[in-house]
Amino acid sequence: MPKLITGVGCPYCGSSCDDLEVLVSDDETKVLEVHNSCIIGSNLFHHANDPTRPRLPRQRQPDGSIKEIPYEEAIDYFAKTLLAAKKPLIYGFGSTNCEGMSAIGRIAEKAGAVLDNCATICHGPSFLAMFDNGYPSCTLGEAKNRADVVVFWGCNPMHAHPRHTSRYSIFPRGYFTGKGQMQRTVISVDPRETDTAKLADVHLMLDQGHDYELFDAFRTVLRGHDIPDKVAGIDKETIIKSVDIMKKARFCMIFFGMGCTHTDGRNHNIDAAISMTRDLNDHTKCSIMAMRGHYNIAGPGQVWSWQFGFPYCIDLSKGTHAHMNPGETSSIDLAMRDEVDCFVNVGADAGAHFPIQAVQHLKKHPFIVVDPNFNMASEIADLHIPVRIAGVDEPGVVYRMDNVPIQFKAVLKGLPGVPSDEELFDRVYERMCEITLTQPIWLAAKENRKYPHNTNPMVS
Numbered sequence: 001m002p003k004l005i006t007g008v009g010c011p012y013c014g015s016s017c018d019d020l021e022v023l024v025s026d027d028e029t030k031v032l033e034v035h036n037s038c039i040i041g042s043n044l045f046h047h048a049n050d051p052t053r054p055r056l057p058r059q060r061q062p063d064g065s066i067k068e069i070p071y072e073e074a075i076d077y078f079a080k081t082l083l084a085a086k087k088p089l090i091y092g093f094g095s096t097n098c099e100g101m102s103a104i105g106r107i108a109e110k111a112g113a114v115l116d117n118c119a120t121i122c123h124g125p126s127f128l129a130m131f132d133n134g135y136p137s138c139t140l141g142e143a144k145n146r147a148d149v150v151v152f153w154g155c156n157p158m159h160a161h162p163r164h165t166s167r168y169s170i171f172p173r174g175y176f177t178g179k180g181q182m183q184r185t186v187i188s189v190d191p192r193e194t195d196t197a198k199l200a201d202v203h204l205m206l207d208q209g210h211d212y213e214l215f216d217a218f219r220t221v222l223r224g225h226d227i228p229d230k231v232a233g234i235d236k237e238t239i240i241k242s243v244d245i246m247k248k249a250r251f252c253m254i255f256f257g258m259g260c261t262h263t264d265g266r267n268h269n270i271d272a273a274i275s276m277t278r279d280l281n282d283h284t285k286c287s288i289m290a291m292r293g294h295y296n297i298a299g300p301g302q303v304w305s306w307q308f309g310f311p312y313c314i315d316l317s318k319g320t321h322a323h324m325n326p327g328e329t330s331s332i333d334l335a336m337r338d339e340v341d342c343f344v345n346v347g348a349d350a351g352a353h354f355p356i357q358a359v360q361h362l363k364k365h366p367f368i369v370v371d372p373n374f375n376m377a378s379e380i381a382d383l384h385i386p387v388r389i390a391g392v393d394e395p396g397v398v399y400r401m402d403n404v405p406i407q408f409k410a411v412l413k414g415l416p417g418v419p420s421d422e423e424l425f426d427r428v429y430e431r432m433c434e435i436t437l438t439q440p441i442w443l444a445a446k447e448n449r450k451y452p453h454n455t456n457p458m459v460s
């Protein structure tokens with residue numbers, strides 16, 4: 001009998017929907033149906049059925065061909081390559097669970113690596129602004145239950161976070177927003193007429209890259225001063241009208257995305273957005289939230305802040321303390337300056353999403369990819385190690401875009417012999433300890449380990 005699993009989390013976007021229902025075959029090896037998800041989430045679960053999913057590590061041979069090798073060999077290569085490198089870079093982690101993120105911390109510390117995540121090319125500028133100016137935010141539940149004015153600034157959830165508007169921001173009927181969409185005024189700030197902009201009551205089609213000026217104009221109006229007739233391509237009257245809507249809100253919610261973090265100004269745009277949020281709190285209640293991309297990209301910020309004190313761009317090469325300085329210790333900057341001599345890509349695709357010059361530099365050195373699937377990075381890698389898919393055949397904790405932790409389930413049994421990220425990293429760490437004849441820290445204390453294949457004589 002097929003089995004219906006309810007309360008399933010979707011391991012795709014930062015909405016981290018946890019209301020999916022997945023029908024699986026009676027032997028729990030195949031996804032038959034996915035209910036409640038958007039098409040992206042549905043595709044992700046069905047993709048787990050793909051019979052061509054890699055089941056063994058694949059290593060590039062001297063003649064350029066690829067050969068499958070046993071896990072033990074891959075783990076040995078991984079450990080030795082990291083130990084031989086002077087400054088390895090370990091990057092990714094948008095798409096894995098917090099258990100894996102925690103386990104890689106031990107490896108990074110032992111290797112003296114730089115540890116970075118996808119925030120470095122995504123909401124990293126938002127972190128910089130938060131360090132400077134704070135983060136007056138809330139949870140998505142508060143937005144759903146209270147927000148009667150919703151601003152989407154430089155983001156397009158209808159495409160990037162498809163169920164965001166139906167679960168949290170526009171359509172749901174909340175405790176104080178019982179009429180759902182009827183009770184909400186939606187403002188979209190975007191140079192394009194996106195599908196989100198089409199839903200909005202007001203669309204400010206600003207000149208691309210002029211967000212900072214527009215934030216400034218909003219703040220100037222909020223403080224009762226005059227502005228020019230046009231700012232960033234938007235009429236004065238439209239700006240005044242929009243500010244008025246936001247001021248008169250009972251609860252104003254501002255969501256922002258790559259339109260602010262990837263355009264001129266970057267962190268300064270977010271800085272201005274946070275200041276505007278603070279200004280609005282002189283008149284009403286207002287919160288701001290980054291539209292985090294991957295379902296658990298908030299995870300490394302949480303886990304590594306707890307482990308090392310910093311959310312991303314963490315340089316552990318000093319051996320005694322962690323150091324963070326985006327611009328100096330960020331993945332792209334390190335790659336462009338050719339400052340790293342080994343690259344490990346985990347749960348992300350640097351091959352597809354890094355600038356080509358950065359990839360060309362990284363490719364000069366050992367290039368290891370840990371990913372359940374084939375992708376551009378795996379195809380140019382020296383070693384590709386398949387792992388389980390977090391949220392599909394491996395459970396774990398994830399942090400939603402509002403930093404709310406959610407326990408994701410596994411719906412499938414998982415491919416035989418394929419480890420989780422956590423198990424793989426623990427085995428690599430153990431191997432590094434064996435090679436360096438050192439006592440593993442933390443690992444011995446993991447009494448409830450799910451995989452008791454201790455091969456290290458140093459572990460009692």
Ligand code: SF4
Binds near residue numbers: 011040
């Ligand atoms: S909105 Fe995002 S988390 Fe929700 S089902 Fe779609 S892809 Fe998955």
